[in-house]
Amino acid sequence: MAIQRRVSLFIATSLDGYIADNEGGISFLKLVEAAGEDYGYAEFSNTADTVVLGRKTWDTLQSMGVENPYQDKEVFVISRSGAGKQGSVTITPQDPAELVKQLKNLQGKGIYVDGGAEVVNSLLREKLIDHMVISVIPVILGGGVRLFGEENPQQSLKLLQSKAFPSGLVQMEYAVEHTV
DSSP states (O other), X not given: OOOOOOEEEEEEEETTSEEEOTTSOOGGGGGGOOTTOOTTHHHHHTTEEEEEEEHHHHHHHHHTTOXXXXXXXXXXXXXXXXXXXXXXEEEEOSOHHHHHHHHHTSSSSEEEEOOOHHHHHHHHHTTOOOEEEEEEESXXXXXXXXXXXXXXXXXXXXXXXXXXXXXXXXXXXXXXXXXX
8 A cells, every 4th residue: 555645734723723813814924923043844744745624724824915825735625606716826626535545545645734724624524634744823712713513523642842933922832643
């Protein structure tokens, strides 16, 4: 059996578990911006050549003036309302779990899941995420878009490392221990 590609989640959340505020905004991430600090993103990004994300996350990046932050990667944007291809970006209505199952069996580097919550939870329900890097921002939002839904099956995590930064951000890296 061929070795399957690793599926990794690299995401930031508030201390109370939200990846966006009540309006879908992510301005709380600015609380930990520090010159020259990418919190390991560049190193992590080099481990993947494919990105999967939801349409809302893609639209948020576009609204910030970021045309395509993944220029050197194949990008799949999950969208219920459209399909098409523009350069390395494919917009697809395909179910995230079915897409990732297909991608895992293709040759290549890792698969980076960049959100949002619907995509993440779809993949968790199918036990398709193998690795997580979760950065906790020192803020309590009190509401918004929750990272983890309530209908995910129990999954054990093995802490690989944790790191606290001067900004107050705490980052944890986990391997997901899949059981049969």
